[in-house]
Amino acid sequence: MWRQVVGVLAALPLGALAAETLAPAAAAPAVSSGMAGQLTQLVLGLLLVVGLIFALAWLLRRVQRIGPGNAQVIELIGSRALGPRDRLVLVQVGEEQILLGLTPGRITPLHVLKQPVEVTQTQTPTPEFAQRLMELMGKDQKDKK
Structure with missing residues (x-):
């Protein structure tokens, strides 16, 4: 069974x-x-x-x-848009500051500055889009008052 x-x-x-x-x-x-x-x-x-x-x-x-913190060798000092895809960028490498031209297919060194540009770091720079958005919202708020 x-x-x-x-x-x-x-x-x-x-x-x-x-x-x-x-x-x-x-x-x-x-x-x-x-x-x-x-x-x-x-x-x-x-x-x-x-x-x-x-x-x-x-x-x-x-x-x-x-992570590594401020141990970066290359630091972005400033940036300016020239068009929808072209930019000027100022970078600091060690003690030198280099002005670069950025296009979609190429990065071109334009000038090595003899005297470094002094930038005060009192305020964190806001990206261009965020800054423009805040300006537009500020204008809208002024219009509503």
Whole structure:
């Protein structure tokens, strides 16, 4: 008799045994199987993924600040847009300052300055787009008053 039971159990796939044991437990919480339950699960999953993205971005910024710090050899002093894709960039390498012309396909050294330009670091320079956006928002706020 035992051999017959063991033979029958051995012939069954393991997934069928697991499905039979889990089927009554899975049928019990049928309340959340409706459309509202699925929508709630979708929204919570989406919020979890978006939160994870923001947390990883914050962590990446923190790790980059802890990195090498001010041990950089090349430092960007200033930049000016000449057109949609062309720029002038002033960089400092060691004690020398070099004016570079940047185009989409080329970086050209234009001039090596004999006297370095002194730049006061009292305020963090804002990018041009952010500065223009703040100006436009300031004009909009003045118009509303």
